[in-house]
Amino acid sequence: MSRPRILCISFSDVRSDARVLRQLEVLARHGDVTTLCYGDRPEVATDHLEIDRALPSLPQTPIGVAKLALRRFASVALDAPAVKAARELLGEREFDIVVANEARSLPLAFEVAGSPRIWCDLHEWAPAERTHVLSWRLLVAPFMHWVCQQYLPRVDAATTINVSIAEMYEEQFGLLPEIVRNARPFVPGLAPTPVAEGLIRLVHSGGAVPGRNIEAIIDAVDRLGDGYSLDLFLIPSRQGDAYWQSLVEQIERSPRTTLHPPVAPDDLPAALNPYDLGIFLLPPHTPNHRLMLPNKFFDFVQARLGMVYGTSVETDRLITEHGLGVITPGYSADDLVDALRGTTPEQVWGYKQAADRIAEQMSSDVDIAVEEGILRRLIA
Template sequence: MSQRPAILVISFSPIARDARVLREISALAEVGEVTSVGYGPTPPHVVNHLQIPDSAPSLPQTPAGVLKLATRRLRSAETAAPAARAAIRLVGNSRFDMVVANDARAIPTAFAVAHGAPVWADMHEWAPEERTHVTSWRLLVAPLMDHICRTYLPRCAAVTTVGGEIADLYNQRYGVAPRLVRNAARYADLSPSPVLTEGPIRLVHSGGAIYGRNIEATIDAVKQLDEHFTLDLYLVAGGDNGAYLSALKKRAADCERIVFRNPVPPEELPAVLNEYDVGVFWIPPFNTNARLTLPNKIFDFIQARLAVAVGPTVEMVRVVKTYGVGVSSTTNDVSDIVATLRALTPEKVASYKHASDRAAHELSFEHEKQTIHAIVSELTESTVN
């Protein structure tokens, strides 16, 4: 193919705020002409954006859709969601050289509009158990996600996911072998900031204030530590109108060493975090995705040239140990978090920060996007320079 391929990217998310999809689109736009379908305003790097109405949910939540889920008429539920119907209508008769479906719920829509073009499924997590901690999701939606994965993943021309453990699950249950595109941040041209030998070790956490992430345990641990530790939090309010964030602020109110900062855009985060010493994250294994998570924030910490302190989450521990960038606790209990942090010294932290500096190139999106370019080349038979 001599001309740049036409690529359709479907994501039932506000794409302009979806860090993974934004990075994906930027890589695709280097080698093709990208049209996006999703919620919200036009994201950068696309030649066209087909905006799904915010009022159109991405699951079949209408009375007819819920009935289909409840009676296990899963085939007819595949594109019954209002967002899926809107996407199919918006794409119309347009033709593309390849279609990218972000997450399981977008895959049937991708096949409906592909007209025989190859479909790449980018699985942001383990789809069958995305929200199984919510009873209604577990009873009604989980069977649909399993059906979609079982029916469509073997038909996809390419499948990717975020970590090796989740890739193994897709292989074991559905017989597909996903390639990895981790949630790595772009390479940041930074150097480790000096660790204060006499001052406190400056801890930092960034991300969503979402119940279940156990941020209160980090707060409680720092409150038990002495003046040699401070904690700054860059938190975005979750979908609960900020209730969890407010509860965290109240919990930390009696400790002046804990400060809540205004969140910053993802692209600015590494430079802002660079002034700290240790990026921290402990999350209980409340479902499979939490147990196997390898989140953006770990890569943000590494691009910021920080030491990393995490719980016993297998993928995060693997990064920490493989690259020597920090420490992990044996559990997510406050007592273990306290012991893990108390064992840190300025000398150890400085060593971990320099290890992050050495790993920053390999653990950057510039490394991950080579897989994206390879997929485009294979699926469209185009030449990627």
């Protein structure tokens, strides 16, 4: 009996997209996987169709923008340069299952030959991905709402990252996705490292993207004084050269901040393990920020760190329930300074031990079971 033919669509460089990499490992156990994405072929893929990374995945051409402004969504759904290139790469290839990562992949998924079953993995609340950007809010958000309205009721399976966002999809589009968190595999062999005498070691990892508020973290650590240090494992933004340069200059001026090269996803827990508190201070510019449950949360748990988070619905609940760290009431350097000045080394050690206790529970095993169940249904 031949294995199912599975197409995985993602308008990202999958090799640096931890969520899709974990998804691909599950897909490869159930069929022959073809990836359609930016960048080189992931190791587990049987075949790979590479989209030129210079091509945008939204209709950002003059004609596309005009159609968005005129609300001609049906005529623009397949007009994005990356989508056009992807259709040419696919040709008449047939598949049994298509996994569409994020709502923007859905129009293309429904063009794939072979009458495939379609699973959409919604990484976040699609209509509000970048609503803090005026052009997105005016032009793209209504289009993404239309895409969800037109296509989500027709998919065979859907997943998203947490209960709050799943309930929003159900309320607005009549579809309740299953939950696949951004959790990473359980990392055995790591244990909380002792808190050094007279020094609390803070760490932040991820993209150096404008809006992530990294500059406020650096400012806060400088103001806290000699009892604190900050280490940053940052991925420079493709769009943010000026922002990246400003961050580098701020780090060079900071006596307590050290910048490290980015670390591969699989190596991140071990790289973070020597530190004490993972920090993420993201202002709620969009509903996705307000309802976030990001990779970093699970990275910190597997690294056996305590954590400091700006307040948000899902992370507040988990941090409070498990005693994992500190929640700041706001997102400024002042808020972070106040929160950390009131935190003792004994409390930090308790947070690290709490992360160690729940590391297995907060691993991706639960999420993999959900994905396995979806694939068994689709294959049957």
